[in-house]
Structures are given as C-alpha cells and as structure tokens.
Amino acid sequence: MAKPIFQDGEMRRLARRLEPEAVERLGAAKVQEAEDFRLFRYDTPDSKVDIDLYRRLQTEANKMKIGNQWVPEEHIQLLSAYLRAMGVQVAGGVCHGTRRGNEQVWFRKHLGSQADVFGSEISDNATEFPHTIQWDFHDVDPAWIGQMEMVYSNSWDHAHDPELAFSGWISCLRPGGFLMLDHGWNYQPEWVTAMDPFGISEAGLVAMLNRVGADKGRVVEVIDGGSHKDMPIRTVMFRADR
Numbered sequence: 637m638a639k640p641i642f643q644d645g646e647m648r649r650l651a652r653r654l655e656p657e658a659v660e661r662l663g664a665a666k667v668q669e670a671e672d673f674r675l676f677r678y679d680t681p682d683s684k685v686d687i688d689l690y691r692r693l694q695t696e697a698n699k700m701k702i703g704n705q706w707v708p709e710e711h712i713q714l715l716s717a718y719l720r721a722m723g724v725q726v727a728g729g730v731c732h733g734t735r736r737g738n739e740q741v742w743f744r745k746h747l748g749s750q751a752d753v754f755g756s757e758i759s760d761n762a763t764e765f766p767h768t769i770q771w772d773f774h775d776v777d778p779a780w781i782g783q784m785e786m787v788y789s790n791s792w793d794h795a796h797d798p799e800l801a802f803s804g805w806i807s808c809l810r811p812g813g814f815l816m817l818d819h820g821w822n823y824q825p826e827w828v829t830a831m832d833p834f835g836i837s838e839a840g841l842v843a844m845l846n847r848v849g850a851d852k853g854r855v856v857e858v859i860d861g862g863s864h865k866d867m868p869i870r871t872v873m874f875r876a877d878r
C-alpha cells in the first residue's frame with residue numbers, strides 16, 4: 637500500500653497549510669502495518685513520539701475543517717437512550733476529540749440536567765466551544781480516574797498511540813460505565829493518513845479493547861447507530877465490570 641501522507645486532495649490542502657520542515661518530517665514517517673490495522677508513526681529518530689508535529693498537524697486540520705460536523709445529533713440521542721436502557725444514570729462523562737463541542741451539548745440535552753459531560757479537544761481553539769477543554773486525549777487527569785459513567789469518541793482514529801489512549805479512557809470508568817467508540821468504513825486501515833493515523837477493522841477494535849481493558853471489563857456488544865451521510869455508524873460498547 638502507498639505511503640498515505642498526501643494521498644488525497646484534503647491531505648494536499650492540509651500540507652499547504654504546514655511549514656515545509658513539517659511536511660518533510662511527515663514525508664520521512666513510517667507506517668506500521670499488521671493484519672487488520674495500520675498506524676502512521678509519529679516517531680522521532682530516537683523512537684520517541686514527535687508530539688510537536690502531531691499537535692501541529694491535528695490543530696491545523698481542526699482549523700481547516702472547523703465548519704464540519706461528523707456525528708449527527710440522532711446518534712448521540714440513540715447512545716443516550718442506550719445508556720438509560722442499560723440502567724446507567726450519567727453524572728459524569730467525557731467525549732474525546734470534539735472540535736465544535738456538539739456531542740457534549742447533545743449528551744447533556746438527551747441524558748438530563750444531572751449529566752456533567754465535557755469534551756477534550758487538542759486544538760488551541762478548544763475553549764471557544766461549549767463544555768470543552770484543550771487537552772490531548774492520550775493523557776488522563778488523575779481526577780477523572782474511576783469517575784465517569786460514560787466515555788465517548790468518534791475521533792479515536794486520530795490517536796498516535798491507540799492502546800495508551802484506550803487504557804486511559806477505560807481507567808476513567810466507574811463500575812458498570814461504558815466506553816463507546818464509533819466505527820464505520822472510514823475507520824478501516826486503508827483510510828489511514830497523517831491526519832487519521834490509526835485505522836482498524838471493527839473486529840480488530842473489539843479485540844484491542846478486550847486486550848487493553850481485560851482487567852476492567854469487556855466489549856458487551858456492537859450496536860447499529862444510524863448513519864453519517866452514506867456511512868452506517870456502528871458503536872462498540874465496552875462495559876466496566878460492576
């Protein structure tokens with residue numbers, strides 16, 4: 637498979653917004669490939685994560701696409717109804733990678749006034765949007781550990797280290813709480829770019845969550861969650877043991 641850096645028009649547009657030195661570093665990056673996943677490696681020559689390059693690219697991509705909304709409100713309404721049907725009353729929750737902040741607004745609307753749901757966003761415009769903090773979702777605030785009835789993301793394909801991100805998110809769950817990750821065709825390995833560095837099949841994602849979260853819970857089901865434009869959304873439901 638070709639090195640997926642500037643393979644499409646969107647990525648070429650993004651490259652024009654970056655410094656030549658950043659484009660050069662991206663051009664030298666490697667892509668890790670396994671049976672059902674691909675990971676664009678933000679490595680430095682001494683095998684650390686090139687966090688400045690990652691943050692720079694994600695922030696510029698966020699600003700380039702700031703008018704876009706990926707998840708529709710109907711999907712968040714459906715996830716809220718699912719949580720209620722499972723007997724989960726959300727007091728605390730977090731959505732990761734939220735751009736304009738809409739998913740936390742919609743969770744608050746559909747879960748009720750007791751639901752203190754906020755969002756993380758890496759871009760430096762994060763706090764312009766409702767209930768949003770500027771935060772890299774690979775990091776965990778110790779105050780969040782074991783405090784959330786729900787963690788949601790449709791942006792996990794932006795992770796440079798998905799296992800680190802997922803184990804952090806699972807650590808935030810209260811007993812019986814849910815980690816909910818959307819999946820669809822655009823999360824498949826062939827869609828990996830520097831902007832969306834991680835791609836994996838649905839079965840691979842389920843297996844990864846079960847491995848990373850083995851001591852905390854397991855994937856209980858994958859539900860049909862409506863669609864985004866022509867793409868059906870499925871949501872992988874990992875539940876913390878009660």
Ligand SMILES: C[S@@+](CC[C@H](N)C(=O)[O-])C[C@H]1O[C@@H](n2cnc3c(N)ncnc32)[C@H](O)[C@@H]1O
Nearest residue numbers: 698705706707733734735757758772773791794
């Ligand atoms: C595909 S967009 C989805 C936005 C929103 N969830 C929606 O449904 O429209 C991914 C978002 O995740 C943000 N992001 C990327 N990497 C991140 C990280 N490590 N931590 C927090 N946010 C991140 C991007 O800046 C972007 O706004």
